[in-house]
Structures are given as structure tokens and as C-alpha cells.
Amino acid sequence: xxxxxxxxxxxxxxxxxxxxxxxxxxxxxxxxxxxxxxxxxxxxxxxxxxxxxxxxxxxxxxxxxxxxxxxxxxxxxxxxxxxxxxxxxxxxxxxxxxxxxxxxxxxxxxxxxxxxxxxxxxxxxxxxxxxxxxxxxxxxxxxxxxxxxxxxxxxxxxxxxxxxxxxxxxxxxxxxxxxxxxxxxxxxxxxxxxxxxxxxxxxxxxxxxxxxxxxxxxxxxxxxxxxxxxxxxxxxxxxxxxxxxxxxxxxxxxxxxxxxxxxxxxxxxxxxxxxxxxxxxxxxxxxxxxxxxxxxxxxxxxxxxxxxxxxxxxxxxxxxxxxxxxxxxxxxxxxxxxxxxxxxxxxxxxxxxxxxxxxxxxxxxxxxxxxxxxxxxxxxxxxxxxxxxxxxxxxxxxxxxxxxxxxxxxxxxxxx
Numbered sequence: 001x002x003x004x005x006x007x008x009x010x011x012x013x014x015x016x017x018x019x020x021x022x023x024x025x026x027x028x029x030x031x032x033x034x035x036x037x038x039x040x041x042x043x044x045x046x047x048x049x050x051x052x053x054x055x056x057x058x059x060x061x062x063x064x065x066x067x068x069x070x071x072x073x074x075x076x077x078x079x080x081x082x083x084x085x086x087x088x089x090x091x092x093x094x095x096x097x098x099x100x101x102x103x104x105x106x107x108x109x110x111x112x113x114x115x116x117x118x119x120x121x122x123x124x125x126x127x128x129x130x131x132x133x134x135x136x137x138x139x140x141x142x143x144x145x146x147x148x149x150x151x152x153x154x155x156x157x158x159x160x161x162x163x164x165x166x167x168x169x170x171x172x173x174x175x176x177x178x179x180x181x182x183x184x185x186x187x188x189x190x191x192x193x194x195x196x197x198x199x200x201x202x203x204x205x206x207x208x209x210x211x212x213x214x215x216x217x218x219x220x221x222x223x224x225x226x227x228x229x230x231x232x233x234x235x236x237x238x239x240x241x242x243x244x245x246x247x248x249x250x251x252x253x254x255x256x257x258x259x260x261x262x263x264x265x266x267x268x269x270x271x272x273x274x275x276x277x278x279x280x281x282x283x284x285x286x287x288x289x290x291x292x293x294x295x296x297x298x299x300x301x302x303x304x305x306x307x308x309x310x311x312x313x314x315x316x317x318x319x320x321x322x323x324x325x326x327x328x329x330x331x332x333x334x335x336x337x338x339x340x341x342x343x344x345x346x347x348x349x350x351x352x353x354x355x356x357x358x359x360x361x362x363x364x365x366x367x368x369x370x371x372x373x374x375x376x377x378x379x380x381x382x383x384x385x386x387x388x389x390x391x392x393x394x395x396x397x398x399x400x401x402x403x404x405x406x407x408x409x410x411x412x413x414x415x416x
Contacts, residue, residue: 016313252290256287321377
């Protein structure tokens with residue numbers, strides 16, 4: 001029997017490559033932070049004492065508050081692609097996507113028992129509003145995204161500080177004092193116990209104090225808008241727009257980045273200085289995020305053919321597996337109950353650890369995808385989403401109809 005011809009939708013390689021780039025940035029920051037342990041040798045010998053602060057400043061300048069922002073935009077884009085692909089088949093995917101987020105939350109919670117900085121639970125919870133926003137017209141999505149991005153709660157507190165000169169807004173960071181001691185000196189059960197509850201409290205305090213929770217939802221929406229515009233599918237046709245966005249983001253970054261350094265010149269209160277720093281960081285990080293994405297795309301277009309990015313794209317295609325893998329090795333390497341290398345590795349050596357682990361992950365993902373359609377966690381997440389554990393996993397060279405059907409199913413999905 002002749003098989004009907006089906007128009008396959010291949011994965012968008014630039015999206016996977018950008019995810020891979022974001023994963024690299026996340027790994028670099030987590031490595032030099034010792035996966036939120038933030039404990040270092042008392043002194044660094046010779047040139048390391050000079051290199052440590054330089055490397056730290058460079059990495060935080062490039063990736064601090066930006067790597068997760070890139071990932072957030074890609075998350076929103078993937079949400080749109082999944083909804084659209086199912087809609088083309090006459091399926092309303094919103095209920096299934098909520099279940100998909102529940103599965104992601106469970107994976108994230110288990111991951112967070114090892115690593116306090118897990119962001120999967122955050123994505124799972126903050127991703128829920130997308131189900132309600134999906135069918136809104138683009139003009140409304142743009143308005144909501146802007147409203148979230150401008151950080152209204154921070155602006156409100158700034159306004160109060162102007163109206164009431166003695167107004168004090170205190171950010172609660174107290175619980176973070178327990179983090180360092182627990183991770184440096186605690187046993188494995190003690191770390192698990194802390195991360196199971198107090199760790200989530202510390203993480204959400206960070207999200208609240210920095211306004212990142214609002215920015216992330218805004219970035220999710222931007223991801224949806226890029227999907228509607230088919231921006232990543234047609235990057236060559238959008239080259240002029242990409243260049244304009246790049247230049248605009250440069251201007252925006254140059255406007256907002258100096259603000260914390262200039263604010264003390266205006267004799268502001270401590271509360272006002274702190275709030276303005278939060279606001280300026282949020283705005284400048286957003287601009288630099290767009291700068292990084294557009295610069296990446298412009299370079300990508302220059303170095304065609306796409307196979308030059310195959311390693312990075314393979315890394316991004318297995319983003320869930322790769323992300324979870326990073327702390328599973330990192331905490332055992334740096335934490336007190338593991339090798340305790342936080343006592344011996346300053347920023348420079350920790351950066352080198354990150355580079356070595358990044359190279360390992362690149363080639364691991366490349367080799368894995370030669371034999372499998374999905375990363376292990378990607379497959380598990382997909383199988384639970386659809387309650388289908390017969391979903392094609394291992395690639396086969398066979399030509400029987402069953403193999404062909406499995407391969408076809410695997411190819412029909414992109415950016416899941």
C-alpha cells in the first residue's frame with residue numbers, strides 16, 4: 001500500500017543553536033558560582049588573584065540575567081510551535097500543555113532537591129498564563145509584555161519613596177545566609193532537606209526581589225510573538241529587521257547600563273538607589289538579551305552552511321537533559337558532601353571546569369543523537385505528555401513499515 005505523502009516539518013536549527021548558546025552561558029555562571037554555594041578558597045595564588053575577578057566580571061557582564069532570558073524567549077516560542085502544530089491537526093493543545101507543565105514541574109522539583117537554582121519549576125508555574133494568553137491578538141500580547149517588562153511594582157515603590165522621603169523598602173535575603181553553610185558543610189540528606197522547602201523559598205525570594213518573575217512571563221510572550229511572525233523560520237528574509245533590533249538593543253543597553261553608576265550623583269535615598277538598580281538591571285539585561293540573540297543570528301547567517309552549528313544545535317536539541325545534567329555533576333564536584341572542590345577552585349579553575357564539562361556535553365549530545373531521536377529526558381517528557389511510551393526513541397536502519405512509522409512520528413514534531 002502506498003503511503004500518503006506528508007509534509008514533514010524539520011526542526012529549526014537556529015532555535016536549537018540559540019538554546020545551546022544559552023545553556024553554555026548558564027553552565028559558565030553556575031560553574032563559577034559553584035552552583036549557588038558561593039564559597040571559595042581564602043586566597044588565590046599569583047596570577048589567579050588577578051584573573052579571578054576579571055573572569056567573573058566578564059562572564060556576568062555577558063550572561064548574568066541574560067542566559068535565562070534567552071531560554072525564556074525560546075520557551076515561549078516552543079509553546080507557540082507546539083500549539084500551532086496541534087491546531088493544524090484540529091487539536092486544542094491547551095489542556096495537554098497544562099499537563100505538560102505539571103510533568104515539567106515534577107521533573108524540576110526532583111532536580112531541585114539536588115540544586116537550589118533549578119529553574120524548571122519556575123518555568124512550569126510561570127508558563128501557566130500562556131495557556132490563557134495564547135489566543136489574544138498580537139496587539140494585546142505586546143501591551144501585556146510591555147506592562148510586565150517595565151516592572152510596575154518597582155515603579156510603585158519608587159513613587160512611594162518620592163512621596164514619602166522616609167519610606168524604606170527592605171528586600172529580604174535572610175534565608176540565603178543558610179545556603180552557604182548548608183551546601184559547604186551539610187551532609188547529602190541535610191542538603192536534600194533544605195532544598196525540599198527552604199531552597200524554594202530562597203529561590204522565589206530572589207525572583208521577587210529582582211523582578212525576574214515578571215520579566216520571564218514577558219519574555220515568554222515575546223517568544224510567542226516571534227512564532228507568530230515566523231521570525232526564526234525565515235531569518236534570512238528578516239536580516240534587515242535583525243540588524244535594526246541589534247542596533248536598537250545596543251542603544252538601549254548603553255542608556256540603561258550606566259544608570260546604577262550615575263544614580264549616587266543625585267543624592268538619592270538608599271531605598272531609591274536599590275530600586276533604581278533593580279529597574280536598570282532589568283531593562284539593560286533585556287536589551288543585552290536581544291543584542292545577544294540578534295548578534296548570534298547575524299553571525300549564523302555569515303558562517304553558513306548550518307552544519308557549522310551542528311554541535312551547538314545538538315546541545316540545544318537536548319536542552320532539558322543537558323540542563324539537568326549540569327548540576328548533577330556540579331554539586332557533587334563542588335559541594336561539601338561531594339569532592340568539596342569549592343575549597344580549592346577559585347573562579348578561574350571553576351571556569352575551566354565549566355569549559356571542560358561544556359565540551360563533554362557537546363560531544364555527548366552529538367553522539368547520543370546519532371542513535372536516538374530525543375534526549376532521554378526529552379523522550380520521557382514527551383511520552384508522559386501524550387501517555388505514549390511507544391514514541392520512537394532509538395533510531396533504526398530497518399526498512400519495515402513499523403520502523404518507518406516510528407521515524408515519521410519522530411520527524412513530525414519540532415521544538416518539543
